[in-house]
Amino acid sequence: MSNIHILSKNLGYRNYFQRIPGVAMMLMVGIFFFGILSKDFLSVSNLTNIGLQSSILLLISLPMTLVIMTEGIDMSIGALLTFCGVVMAYTLSVTHSLPIAICLAMCSGLLVGLINGSIIVYWKLPPFVVTLGTLGICQSLALVVTDGQSITDVGEIVQLAYNGKVGGVAIPLIFSVIAYFITYFLLYQTRFGIYVCAIGGNRESLNLAGVSTNFYHLAVYAFSGLMAGVASILLTARMSAGHPTAAIGMEFDAIAAVVVGGTSFEKGNGWLLGTLLGVLTVGVLRNGLNLLGVPSSVQVASIGLLVLVALLIDSMKMKS
Amino acid sequence: MKFKSTRIVLLMMGLTLGIPGKVIAADEKIAVFTKNQTNPFFQAFRLGADSAAKQMGASTTHYIPTKPDSIPEQLSSIDDVVVKKPNGIVLIPVDYKAISPGVKKINEANITVVNATDRSEGGNFANFVGAHDYNTAFAAGTALVKALNGKGNVIIVEGVRGVLGNTDRVRGFKNAIEKSPDIKLLASQPANYQRLQALQVMENLMQTYPKIDGVLAANDAMATGIAEALEGANRKALIVGINGSKEAVEAIRAGKMLASGDAAPFLQGCFATMSVIRAVRKMPVPKEIIFPAIVVEKATLANYDLPPEKQSCPTWESIVR
Amino acid sequence: MPIFPNLKNSDELSALFYRLFVVIFICIGLSFLSEAFLTVNNLLNVLRQASLLFLMASGLTLVILTAGIDLSVGANVGMSACLAGTVLLATGSTTLGFLTGICCGALIGLANGLLVTLLRLPSFIATYGMLWILHGITYYFMAGATINGFSKSFRMIGSGYWFGIPVPIYMMLFFLISGSIFLRYTIFGQQIYALGANPVTARLSGVPVTRRLLLVYILSGITAGLASLVFLARLNSAEGDIGEALTLPAIAAVLIGGTSLFGGVGTMLGTLIGALILTLVLNGMNILSIDGNLQALVTGVIIIVSVLLDLILRRKSVV
Numbered sequence: 028m029s030n031i032h033i034l035s036k037n038l039g040y041r042n043y044f045q046r047i048p049g050v051a052m053m054l055m056v057g058i059f060f061f062g063i064l065s066k067d068f069l070s071v072s073n074l075t076n077i078g079l080q081s082s083i084l085l086l087i088s089l090p091m092t093l094v095i096m097t098e099g100i101d102m103s104i105g106a107l108l109t110f111c112g113v114v115m116a117y118t119l120s121v122t123h124s125l126p127i128a129i130c131l132a133m134c135s136g137l138l139v140g141l142i143n144g145s146i147i148v149y150w151k152l153p154p155f156v157v158t159l160g161t162l163g164i165c166q167s168l169a170l171v172v173t174d175g176q177s178i179t180d181v182g183e184i185v186q187l188a189y190n191g192k193v194g195g196v197a198i199p200l201i202f203s204v205i206a207y208f209i210t211y212f213l214l215y216q217t218r219f220g221i222y223v224c225a226i227g228g229n230r231e232s233l234n235l236a237g238v239s240t241n242f243y244h245l246a247v248y249a250f251s252g253l254m255a256g257v258a259s260i261l262l263t264a265r266m267s268a269g270h271p272t273a274a275i276g277m278e279f280d281a282i283a284a285v286v287v288g289g290t291s292f293e294k295g296n297g298w299l300l301g302t303l304l305g306v307l308t309v310g311v312l313r314n315g316l317n318l319l320g321v322p323s324s325v326q327v328a329s330i331g332l333l334v335l336v337a338l339l340i341d342s343m344k345m346k347s
Numbered sequence: 348m349k350f351k352s353t354r355i356v357l358l359m360m361g362l363t364l365g366i367p368g369k370v371i372a373a374d375e376k377i378a379v380f381t382k383n384q385t386n387p388f389f390q391a392f393r394l395g396a397d398s399a400a401k402q403m404g405a406s407t408t409h410y411i412p413t414k415p416d417s418i419p420e421q422l423s424s425i426d427d428v429v430v431k432k433p434n435g436i437v438l439i440p441v442d443y444k445a446i447s448p449g450v451k452k453i454n455e456a457n458i459t460v461v462n463a464t465d466r467s468e469g470g471n472f473a474n475f476v477g478a479h480d481y482n483t484a485f486a487a488g489t490a491l492v493k494a495l496n497g498k499g500n501v502i503i504v505e506g507v508r509g510v511l512g513n514t515d516r517v518r519g520f521k522n523a524i525e526k527s528p529d530i531k532l533l534a535s536q537p538a539n540y541q542r543l544q545a546l547q548v549m550e551n552l553m554q555t556y557p558k559i560d561g562v563l564a565a566n567d568a569m570a571t572g573i574a575e576a577l578e579g580a581n582r583k584a585l586i587v588g589i590n591g592s593k594e595a596v597e598a599i600r601a602g603k604m605l606a607s608g609d610a611a612p613f614l615q616g617c618f619a620t621m622s623v624i625r626a627v628r629k630m631p632v633p634k635e636i637i638f639p640a641i642v643v644e645k646a647t648l649a650n651y652d653l654p655p656e657k658q659s660c661p662t663w664e665s666i667v668r
Numbered sequence: 669m670p671i672f673p674n675l676k677n678s679d680e681l682s683a684l685f686y687r688l689f690v691v692i693f694i695c696i697g698l699s700f701l702s703e704a705f706l707t708v709n710n711l712l713n714v715l716r717q718a719s720l721l722f723l724m725a726s727g728l729t730l731v732i733l734t735a736g737i738d739l740s741v742g743a744n745v746g747m748s749a750c751l752a753g754t755v756l757l758a759t760g761s762t763t764l765g766f767l768t769g770i771c772c773g774a775l776i777g778l779a780n781g782l783l784v785t786l787l788r789l790p791s792f793i794a795t796y797g798m799l800w801i802l803h804g805i806t807y808y809f810m811a812g813a814t815i816n817g818f819s820k821s822f823r824m825i826g827s828g829y830w831f832g833i834p835v836p837i838y839m840m841l842f843f844l845i846s847g848s849i850f851l852r853y854t855i856f857g858q859q860i861y862a863l864g865a866n867p868v869t870a871r872l873s874g875v876p877v878t879r880r881l882l883l884v885y886i887l888s889g890i891t892a893g894l895a896s897l898v899f900l901a902r903l904n905s906a907e908g909d910i911g912e913a914l915t916l917p918a919i920a921a922v923l924i925g926g927t928s929l930f931g932g933v934g935t936m937l938g939t940l941i942g943a944l945i946l947t948l949v950l951n952g953m954n955i956l957s958i959d960g961n962l963q964a965l966v967t968g969v970i971i972i973v974s975v976l977l978d979l980i981l982r983r984k985s986v987v
Contacts, residue, residue: 067431080423152972153923160972163965163971164968171961175509267447267448276414317410323409323410324804330413333797338794342789384812384909541913543902551950555704
């Protein structure tokens with residue numbers, strides 16, 4: 028037990044020194060530049076907007092960090108998020124009960140996550156391919172339930188999940204904070220987290236130590252699915268509707284945020300705070316470019332540049 | 348004092364003379380929201396918006412989702428734009444239902460907004476400018492039925508499932524052919540508005556159905572892909588598309604396509620922008636401006652000689668009574 | 669110590685055989701379900717559609733063999749097609765158009781390679797960033813317009829026939845054969861496998877890692893450039909978003925074909941089989957008029973089942 032503690036402590040310190048530049052630098056540069064170039068950027072309402080806009084992405088990027096640390100990937104999370112949103116909207120339109128809708132949405136997410144995990148862990152198929160398959164399945168399910176249209180009969184209460192405040196703090200921010208701390212706790216304070224690191228870096232030794240890696244590996248994907256269900260609450264609240272193509276493609280944003288934040292595909296290194304910074308950096312960039320009225324084609328290219336520059340900084344830091 | 352009165356005199360001169368198209372430039376900032384970067388419909392719309400703004404002395408900024416047809420991105424852009432407080436907004440919602448929270452935000456910020464192309468389900472707008480996808484498709488479908496003399500085998504090639512415009516277009520097509528009992532709908536398959544996919548889908552469908560007389564394509568890009576597929580297989584069919592794009596016009600001229608449904612995107616852009624600028628300037632604006640569905644075919648080709656880049660907006664008075 | 673321990677010929681052959689079995693199984697199923705399937709015309713169509721996909725996926729196979737990935741292939745095809753199309757129309761010269769397409773593809777491949785080797789960025793993210801940059805540039809220059817109207821001689825490579833067989837199929841065979849020979853019988857190929865299987869060992873054994881990786885990304889870019897020319901010829905037009913929908917199917921084709929994302933395992937023929945499976949599924953769905961809402965589901969299930977079947981059969985053969 029003590030050995031494992033020392034191991035995780037070492038990983039932690041090394042991570043911090045190596046990762047703090049990179050994405051944090053980009054975030055600070057972004058805030059600095061946009062703050063100067065646009066008079067509206069640093070206003071309270073705008074900064075709150077960035078926080079709100081990033082909340083959904085953060086909720087799915089947190090579990091994606093764990094998945095990538097296990098040398099896996101979850102390509103289906105965007106489609107799953109969309110599907111859970113559709114389930115939630117449909118349930119609301121039929122039962123008008125928020126608790127049931129939330130429950131069903133989260134259960135759908137959990138179920139698909141378990142399916143992903145089972146196929147990957149027990150049938151030993153490559154995660155990229157499996158989740159690519161479930162992407163298609165979720166996409167189709169969403170289309171079938173909605174028959175290609177939005178479901179908008181969701182009632183007034185659900186919108187509060189996005190627009191409401193508790194104690195003066197916007198609810199999506201509360202969601203984000205809670206989700207962050209739960210994931211933080213899971214990753215850095217529990218055995219589960221240590222195993223997650225190890226599954227990515229050194230699975231054999233875990234097996235030799237008698238740990239049932241399969242269970243924890245499966246749990247990572249289940250967690251991912253569950254969080255997609257939670258995020259769908261915010262998504263449905265935000266659009267006041269369920270739509271079959273709402274979050275398609277978001278998995279790439281999540282993966283980019285995670286990797287830009289310092290988690291790497293091999294070796295099982297991971298930095299949760301980096302993911303948070305990555306999500307915020309993307310949010311700042313998009314918001315700032317919108318405020319400056321930059322043409323969409325240039326925005327598209329800038330996002331690519333951001334990703335590359337952030338990684339470049341990291342890679343140069345590692346060299347020195 | 349003298350300075351101030353000169354200004355008032357000039358202002359009154361401007362108002363009374365009311366020269367159409369030439370108003371004192373007040374440089375209003377108009378934010379224009381469209382659905383994606385690649386559909387030529389929205390490209391023409393944006394050109395119309397720019398032309399109208401230029402004529403009226405205002406300026407436009409375009410907000411297009413980086414992920415095509417992304418609802419959350421459009422909602423985010425609305426959040427960002429509301430912070431900037433432009434003078435007016437022209438809004439083509441990605442989804443007419445899911446956009447409601449966004450419109451609510453715009454209304455709460457008291458920014459004048461005009462709804463274009465897809466009628467939003469909720470919210471207050473200065474007016475609505477558009478033509479309906481359903482009407483355009485219905486008109487195009489009717490043209491095909493007429494050309495087939497009410498008899499024949501027809502297939503529909505759809506766009507992207509889950510996108511509202513596509514649902515309406517397919518519905519328009521289906522209703523147009525339902526009226527004729529001798530027209531048989533063989534299949535309705537999606538090709539995601541992509542040229543290559545439509546070509547391959549058509550190739551596949553041609554294997555199953557040896558006799559196809561007409562094809563209804565949900566957009567022009569797909570229609571031209573389908574024309575390629577037919578040509579490659581040495582088969583003939585009458586093809587109808589939607590958008591009235593430059594390519595389609597040339598194809599119709601060359602006889603490769605029969606017709607294309609035109610929802611007048613350039614004009615929509617013109618008049619939506621003119622409406623919002625007028626509304627900002629407290630000038631009267633009708634509740635809605637609906638362009639009738641036009642079908643571009645051999646007979647009406649003459650109207651389409653100028654591509655949108657070279658066109659300029661007609662005057663307000665010429666269309667609005 | 670054996671330098672290239674991963675090429676076990678009999679294992680690879682049997683794996684291929686089992687994968688081919690999946691293709692045959694699908695074909696038999698489809699011919700039962702629809703009489704339109706087993707016609708010469710349809711089969712030629714399927715082969716032609718598969719060759720377009722395979723052209724892109726062939727270079728991608730090399731990249732994935734080195735445990736990398738190239739997410740920018742679709743954007744590469746899009747940009748190369750638009751550039752080549754512009755040059756073709758401006759100069760009227762087929763040769764110049766060809767050169768433009770291939771060079772553009774190669775340069776993008778080189779850029780990707782440099783990001784991965786010199787700057788040591790993980791290939792997933794490096795090519796992902798490149799994808800966005802390429803799209804942005806392409807959209808900016810195309811501004812929503814379409815280029816079209818190319819000469820008949822140019823269009824031969826996409827829509828033409830030689831002795832009754834579509835031209836792209838010949839190209840597919842050429843790339844299949846040359847790609848397989850390259851991988852299996854040249855030192856370059858062996859080194860690529862070694863790089864993917866164990867980069868550390870490969871470097872210690874004298875494989876010039878940087879040069880090989882650069883080569884692999886440039887080749888991937890060149891095949892994308894070539895594919896863009898074929899698309900251009902087939903569609904007789906180019907627009908900004910041509911490549912968007914092509915990347916994931918190309919990757920799926922390579923992975924279904926048995927190439928591992930961790931590198932070191934895979935074949936050109938496997939990729940071709942993967943491309944065939946995907947194309948057959950689409951062909952089947954169109955022929956059987958499967959509802960548009962369900963098509964993504966069918967594709968997703970087939971992807972999982974193919975890989976699963978392949979794995980099961982392969983395990984059986986090892987035991």
